[in-house]
Amino acid sequence: MPVTPDYEEYDAFLVKAIKEGEHEAYKNLYYKYFKPLVRYAWYRTNSMETARDLVQDIFFKIWINRELLNPAKSIKAYLYRALLNSIINFKKLSSSKTVSFDQIRNLTKENSFEADIDIYNTINKLPGKLKEVYILSSLEGYKYSEIAEICGISEKAVEKRMSKAFNILRKFLCKY
């Protein structure tokens, strides 16, 4: 299996050290996951400000509650779970459901803009469980095994969800 075991061990090592109050380990964990988490949160909220705030909150809580960390459990899964929960809470709290695409619009050339919006909208229309799996694969290029770890499901289930997601996307974007 093409998994990188030392990667996971490294995470567990960091968590153990953080639990003992090792600030340097905390910093390492932060630098390892900051960007992927912000990217993910941005994709789900379409606001860089929000993404940043949510991710900072999660790291803040990890340090404050470091004694409660469990090195035997995947910290990566924990981070994504926590982030997903705060994204859901955030969406409940923010009353307006309209999404602005100004940020994308500014960055995109006219031609590809409409297409990008289409894709973005369509992916966001996917049912929650499918969307989660699809975004993790597309945005970060995580392997099925990693996605399974993050979502707490089997690799087979990831495979099934990916197939379903592809089928739905295809219906919406009929060109393909």
Place this chain on the structure above:
Amino acid sequence: MKIKENIQFESLCIKAVTGNIKPDEERILDKYLSASEENRNEFKRIQALWNKSKITVMPELPNPETEWLQLNARIEDYERKNYSYQKPKHKFLFTFRPALSAALFIIFFLSLWFFWDLEIKKPDYELVSTGNKEHREINLADGSKVLLNSGSILQFPGSFDKKERKITLKGEAFFSVAKDGRPFIIFTDNAAVTVLGTKFNVRARGGKTEVYVKEGKVNLARQNLKKTSVVLSKGELSRIIENEVPAPPVKSDPDPQLGWMAGKLVFDRTPLPEITDELERFYDVRITLSGNSLSSYSLTGSFNSRNIEDVLKMICLALDLEYSKASESGDQSSKRAEYSINLKK
């Protein structure tokens, strides 16, 4: 095709385009693909859909370094508040609290009166230094923050002068200076860096002072000749070598200057002796260059490996050199690994 087969085929296509296919599954997929034109088109469609759905545009991400400093400020704030609310636990202290606080009160004012003169005339200096492989974060009295790189020394007063904030640096540090009206001046061996409230990196090593500005404006001058100075803006780099005049500021990539905070070593046409110095501090090892000709080599590249030998391998490959590890039996007093780099025989 039967429905069950169809599902398997589709799943294999998805695995292939997302980079999740295993060798044995690849063989099955190949069979499907060679079976019919229809299957090959189906595969192409799935691949096109995947490529299309890749998120290609995204606004600029917030900077991890600044976020990290903010996060830490927040944690410190939280911890300070929580510790100050702890209740007294000792019975003795509790019962005699009024008397005790009165006594402390008096002692405090007496000492204030006593030390008042001394404190203004002679600000007490603090010295913070880092060893190899060590970074330290320092909070200054004015709210400014300093992140000290390995093998560096920072000297600063416990409280700043009324007119200006002066500190001394040997080595490398990233400064986040708080605005408070007074100029903030960093003295290195050969230069004076003056700012008001900005974020920037200062590297003062080997008779050379290099400044890279991340935010705001910075004034770089020679130590004793302030007339010849340059002003740097965001994203610009300048340096003073020995007693020369400052180099004109140029736009520069942040990575070679700020990479160290993310645990990354980035070199941009850096001479080999400077590289080995940096590696010694970063990995806590000793590296000797045998032969004078090696000091004329320079290298561009970035490393974030946790293993020094990987880095040495890459450097030697790039420059067509060789490295060897010194036998451990030599100097027993230092536990540091020793390496030497030399020309290929």
